[in-house]
Amino acid sequence: MDNGTTMTPRGFGLSLTWLVRLRWITALGQGLAILVAKRLLPDELTAWPLLCLVAFGALSNLALMARLRQPEPVQPALPGLILGLDVLLLTGLLYGSGGAANPFTAIYLVHITLAAVVMRGLWAWSLGALSLAGFGILFVWNVHIHSLSHMDHGGGDGISLHLVGMWVAFAISAALIAAFVGLITEALRQRDEELAALRDLTARQARLAALTTLAAGVAHELGTPLGTIAIAAKELLRSTEAMGLQGSSLALDAALIREEVGRCRRILDQMAGPTGTTQGEPFQSLDWADLEADLLEGLGAEDRDRLTFHWPSSPGGTLPRKGLARTLRALVSNALEATARPGKVQVSARLEGGSWTLGVADEGIGMTPEVLARVGEPFFSTKPTGSGMGLGLFLARTFAEQLGGELCVDSQPGRGTRVQLTWPQVAHG
Structure with a gap:
């Protein structure tokens, strides 16, 4: 059951399939970016640890694809765990390529947006906090690359005011993205649920209208034959009563026919009526x-x-x-x-x-x-x-x-x- 902290079960297959494709694109882009950076900075960048992280992400995507092929239902927490792993892998890649000075730190915001779209509530905010913590760690611990450093980022002992401002700006941007995207996504989910319920109600009302028309037509067409049967059964009953004991069994049959005809008439009267609707009936x-x-x-x-x-x-x-x-x-x-x-x-x-x-x-x-x-x-x-x-x-x-x-x-x-x-x-x- 959806408890408001995960995406709806209905969206598991669609979101995870879409996430698998996005992770393949991300892995390819990260690999190409590392190779280009190694060519531009051959003496400062150590590429093989970064490529190992990209390979680990690709292997996890293969495992995710294998899991989706299994018939067992997917746990609601799986998308959140996958996105959390991607945040950690991104932190590792940035750690080995200049830390907070790396211009690709903006990709954290992409992960926060994905978390707000794919997940709900506590999961989205938790992944946002994980991204914020990862970005903050990169200010203190990283593999320094001189070509990516900024003149105001490392002056004096400790963290500069400019770095603190970057981290605060990132935190505010992350919170706004998580909040606004989450609200929009939730509104879209509610609208889809309301539209689905309205379509279901409209379909039932259409079936009811068709049923009412059919029932009225059936009641009209069967009314005359049943009336004829009732008259014939009544005449038969009179004839058998005149026969005395010899016609007693026939009299019982005639009485049964009249009783069943009366039952059919009552059913037809109900069918010819509102057929369960309240339209036009006073309260x-x-x-x-x-x-x-x-x-x-x-x-x-x-x-x-x-x-x-x-x-x-x-x-x-x-x-x-x-x-x-x-x-x-x-x-x-x-x-x-x-x-x-x-x-x-x-x-x-x-x-x-x-x-x-x-x-x-x-x-x-x-x-x-x-x-x-x-x-x-x-x-x-x-x-x-x-x-x-x-x-x-x-x-x-x-x-x-x-x-x-x-x-x-x-x-x-x-x-x-x-x-x-x-x-x-x-x-x-």
């Missing part, structure tokens, strides 16, 4: 007793006894009551189906931190992580074919988001499932 005061009555409506005596309600003493505020009843009825239906009889299903509500949380907990077999990752997708269901459309959790999630809340599902194999619907106490002003 009303929520009474827990009325909500409980809505949930018990249409359930058999056995299922009624399996439900346990825990309502708070305070009223539930104002919200679309019909939409909440439809949403909660779907969750309760799923919980009853998932719990083997005579297992119980708990329905509870509580007000906490200015938000209402309504939970439905069952005693079923629970969900595997693979199934849990897909809950809420439209038309995804673990029920047998024909037993459900896989829309209950999708519509519940949409309902919660329209109220400014969210839907959370907690489930483990063998421990049942708990679905929580959360929305602000004051959904609309």
